[in-house]
Amino acid sequence: MTGTLFEQLWSDHRAGTRADGRDLIYMDRHVAHELHSPRAFARLRETGRKVRRPDLTYQALDHSVSTFRPAGDTGAESPFIVAARAGCEEFGVHVFDVGDPEHGISHVVGPELGLTTPGSSYACPDSHACTVGALGVLAFGVGTSELEHVFATQVLALKPLKTMRVFFLGTPAEGVTAKDLILKAISVAGADGGRGHAVEYAGPAIEALGMEGRMTICNMAIEMGARTGLIAPDETTIEWLAGRPLAPQGFDWDSAADWWRTLKSSPDAAYDKEVVVDCEGMETQISWGTDPSQVVGASQRVPDPADAEPARKEAMARALSYMDLKPGTPLSEIAIDRVFIGSCTNSRLSDLEEAATVLRGHKVAEGVKAVVTPGSSQVKRDAEARGLDKVFKEAGFFWGESACSMCAGGMGDAADPGDRCISTTNRNFENRQGPGVRTHLASPANVAASAVTGRITSARKLLAGD
Amino acid sequence: MKVFTRLTGMAAPLLQNDVNTDQISPVAGHGVDTDYSNTLFYRQRYDSDDNEIADFVLNLPQFKAAQILITGDNFGCGSSRESAVWSLAGYGIRCVIALSFADIFRENCLRNGVLPVVLPADQHRALALKVAEIDGAEPFTADLEAQKIVTPDKLEFPFDIAAAERDSLLRGLDDIGVSLEHEDEIAAWEHSMAERRPWLQTAARPR
Ligand code: SF4
Numbered sequence: 001m002t003g004t005l006f007e008q009l010w011s012d013h014r015a016g017t018r019a020d021g022r023d024l025i026y027m028d029r030h031v032a033h034e035l036h037s038p039r040a041f042a043r044l045r046e047t048g049r050k051v052r053r054p055d056l057t058y059q060a061l062d063h064s065v066s067t068f069r070p071a072g073d074t075g076a077e078s079p080f081i082v083a084a085r086a087g088c089e090e091f092g093v094h095v096f097d098v099g100d101p102e103h104g105i106s107h108v109v110g111p112e113l114g115l116t117t118p119g120s121s122y123a124c125p126d127s128h129a130c131t132v133g134a135l136g137v138l139a140f141g142v143g144t145s146e147l148e149h150v151f152a153t154q155v156l157a158l159k160p161l162k163t164m165r166v167f168f169l170g171t172p173a174e175g176v177t178a179k180d181l182i183l184k185a186i187s188v189a190g191a192d193g194g195r196g197h198a199v200e201y202a203g204p205a206i207e208a209l210g211m212e213g214r215m216t217i218c219n220m221a222i223e224m225g226a227r228t229g230l231i232a233p234d235e236t237t238i239e240w241l242a243g244r245p246l247a248p249q250g251f252d253w254d255s256a257a258d259w260w261r262t263l264k265s266s267p268d269a270a271y272d273k274e275v276v277v278d279c280e281g282m283e284t285q286i287s288w289g290t291d292p293s294q295v296v297g298a299s300q301r302v303p304d305p306a307d308a309e310p311a312r313k314e315a316m317a318r319a320l321s322y323m324d325l326k327p328g329t330p331l332s333e334i335a336i337d338r339v340f341i342g343s344c345t346n347s348r349l350s351d352l353e354e355a356a357t358v359l360r361g362h363k364v365a366e367g368v369k370a371v372v373t374p375g376s377s378q379v380k381r382d383a384e385a386r387g388l389d390k391v392f393k394e395a396g397f398f399w400g401e402s403a404c405s406m407c408a409g410g411m412g413d414a415a416d417p418g419d420r421c422i423s424t425t426n427r428n429f430e431n432r433q434g435p436g437v438r439t440h441l442a443s444p445a446n447v448a449a450s451a452v453t454g455r456i457t458s459a460r461k462l463l464a465g466d
Numbered sequence: 467m468k469v470f471t472r473l474t475g476m477a478a479p480l481l482q483n484d485v486n487t488d489q490i491s492p493v494a495g496h497g498v499d500t501d502y503s504n505t506l507f508y509r510q511r512y513d514s515d516d517n518e519i520a521d522f523v524l525n526l527p528q529f530k531a532a533q534i535l536i537t538g539d540n541f542g543c544g545s546s547r548e549s550a551v552w553s554l555a556g557y558g559i560r561c562v563i564a565l566s567f568a569d570i571f572r573e574n575c576l577r578n579g580v581l582p583v584v585l586p587a588d589q590h591r592a593l594a595l596k597v598a599e600i601d602g603a604e605p606f607t608a609d610l611e612a613q614k615i616v617t618p619d620k621l622e623f624p625f626d627i628a629a630a631e632r633d634s635l636l637r638g639l640d641d642i643g644v645s646l647e648h649e650d651e652i653a654a655w656e657h658s659m660a661e662r663r664p665w666l667q668t669a670a671r672p673r
Contacts, residue, residue, distance in 0.1 A: 016651035020630030024648055026655055028666045035547070038498050049642070052652075056669050064495075079498045094671055102672050113672065120666055127546040127570060143548035143570060145577035145641065153645045155652055191484050192540035196569060198655075225543060228568045245672060248665035256665055291484055315483055408493050417514060429488045429544060431509045 004163045004265040005232050006198040009138040013121050024155040025138070028120040031106045032093070032147055033060045034084035036125035040148035041087030048257045049152045053466055054092035056154065058107035058115070059084055060124075065098050067342070067373040067413055069213035069401035074098045082167035091151075104402040106378025107131035107344040109135045111215065112378055114244025118260040123150050128344050128426065130221040133230035134214035135237055136263050140228055161198045161227055162272035168203035170280025175460045177354065178213030179346060179424065179443035181205060182220045183285040185277045187295040194226030197273060200265060201231050205279055211240035212348040219345045220426050223292040232264040286331055287441040289319035294428075298446065298458035302329045322430050323438045324420075331456045334440075338421035339370035339451040340433070341444050342400070346424035347375030351444040352383050356391040358448035358459045364396035365454030369415075373400035395451070409434045422450045469638035470610055473561055475533025477606040478523050478595045485537055486544035487571060493554045495547075502549060502556035524557075528602025534615075536563040536590075536597050542571025551578045561608040563615065565590050576631055577641055581610055583625045593623050602606030610635060 001008045016024045017124050025369045030053075032040070037059060044050065051057055064080040074097070081098070088095045096102045096109055103109070110116040110132055114464075118136035122129060129141035131312075140156055142149075150156060166185050185201075189343050199221050206217065214231050221229025241247050283297040284354050294316070296303060304327035305316040320327065325334070341347070341355050352374065364370045372392050374380040380402055383389055389399045405413045407425040414434030415421045421439050427433075428439040442450070445459035452462060492508050510522045518525045524532060535554070541564040542550060551574045554562065562575070562582040575582045585593060596617050597606070604618035610632060615623040634641070660667040 015655035016648040018644060018648065020634065020644070021628075024628075024645060024652065026652070026659070029669065047642070055671075056667075060629050083498050086609075096672075115669070117665070119663075125546060127544065141546045141570060143546050143551075143574040143577070145548060146573065149642050149645065152642050153649075153652060154644060154656075157641065157645050157646075191543065192566065192568070195540065203474060203652060222544075225540060225568060236498065246670045252665040257664070259663070291486075318482075327623075410493055426484075427488070427544060429486050435514055 004269040022157040027123040031058045034080040038083035044274035051091040052154045059095045062105045067405035085209040105344045108375035114247025127222045130229045134218040136233035164273040165196035165271040168205040170341045172279045172282040177443040178216040180285040183295045189224045189292045192225040193291040194224040199229040212350040334456045337419040338415045340406040340423040343425040345426040355444040355448035356388045359395040362452040370397040373405040441456040467638045470635040474607045477534040478529040478532035480537045483538040487550035490550040502552040506553040506557040534561045539565040543568040546570045
């Protein structure tokens, strides 16, 4: 096939074109979540419309359920959950309910069940829908009106996007993870570098990643402003999907896998924009500011606005003031109060393993509160089967239930005002993890290492014993 | 959808880049039936005891009733929450002027009768200076029919918007209704996909 993978999938899913020039892009799978669906269901009622394909539609309950809940708590007190359940009952939509074996964060559960497969399309009323692009899926994060639109029509009415490739060149230093690669890429491309574009991630460093790391990469496409991100499927993808309960089975699996192997950008495909991230020898990355492009290497110092280009100075100064940091401070001297491992960025099994490897035999530093929440109940079961829960608990972590938790600071799952938190999440925005909370984004390994020392610490340094 | 034709009101400056939707509409202020008239920029407008923060632009007396906001680059980045647009509209701001908008936020504006205006850098700078100079003393006009922003002293700043988007805002079109006119094509696509890749048209249910 010709063109970029994104263009191929776009034309494959175009069911029509409206008079206003918007293409109707069919959504093969649609997972709603409870902060949006109640209003969209209410609008369907008002307009007398139905969910066109309830059989292709699912409901996640992830944003408004506490991960600190006692086992057996079904989130019955959340008005969002009550309203979402009622809408699903009325319109015939399957719920991944709290307490179900398939419960979890929408973007974690979809791939894990094999619901989202290469070459398919996916919509979710959450900007991190792009996570699923890691499987070679055309994935769109949408608002409430667009959610209602997909409910009623099974298509999105979209203006064509431009294409962009982020190419990772070279081999990073040992211990560098997917999170480090994507933080670096955002710092290179900028928080709005991908606006109006669909980003394809490529290069040897991407091919070397497992499926879960690739999801971490695509998860943060939105943090460079891109509408979506994707990675061409390969044998890693196909192996990872094999045997997943909702993936195609038998004869369908064989014909699907044959087709998946053909899904790639043609060698002569042209991208509207290209960003090269030189990661030869790159060290692990940590954010110092209040947008995900404000990132430096863990051995570096907090940058000085005086050295920055004029357009950046003011935002840097504002970020430093919110973060209560002085230019020139080595990152390794910044003390932290909180630690969070979780969210759709880094809460899959390999993320928890990465953190547990660092934590084994260590304790969380005095005065630091540490929380880890698996991204789904499946991840929780798998982690417990491997004894990871014990590693976390023995180190002094709180081992929570699956959901969004401290990523968005909902349901009281927030840090205390003014706390400094090192977190595996995707947004270091002001007040994101609670009023006045200062967030540093990092990989699970680095978050775990920082928990042990009580300061921002790279896992490599901790494990090397210095 | 609410029609947008022409709006005359005070213009307030929030000249920052990358204003995200967490700022515009913090999640802690959300309920299923939230009235979004008072949730806009909640954490910047109010301190932790819910007292007004005096120097935030929308708390300055001359901008309390602002209906137009001028801001910087990449406005509305971050979360896809549509409440960011609802809280702007709920507050009374139905026109935002920026150097650029984040993609999902802009889509949400178009579906809620809020006009996103993008100006080129030189025009944007000139208008921002004008907004600062007028300082809420007199109203500006956002005229979608004529595609221009008009200052109190009658300076005009023309802007581009796709004809279809302009038309949709002017008529307050029901976007879903427009797509549903293509129901036959959608059904035909489903039929063809059921043949070509049957696993995509039949999603299994867990358990
Ligand atoms: S974990 Fe965070 S980023 Fe992911 S879906 Fe939940 S709130 Fe959004």
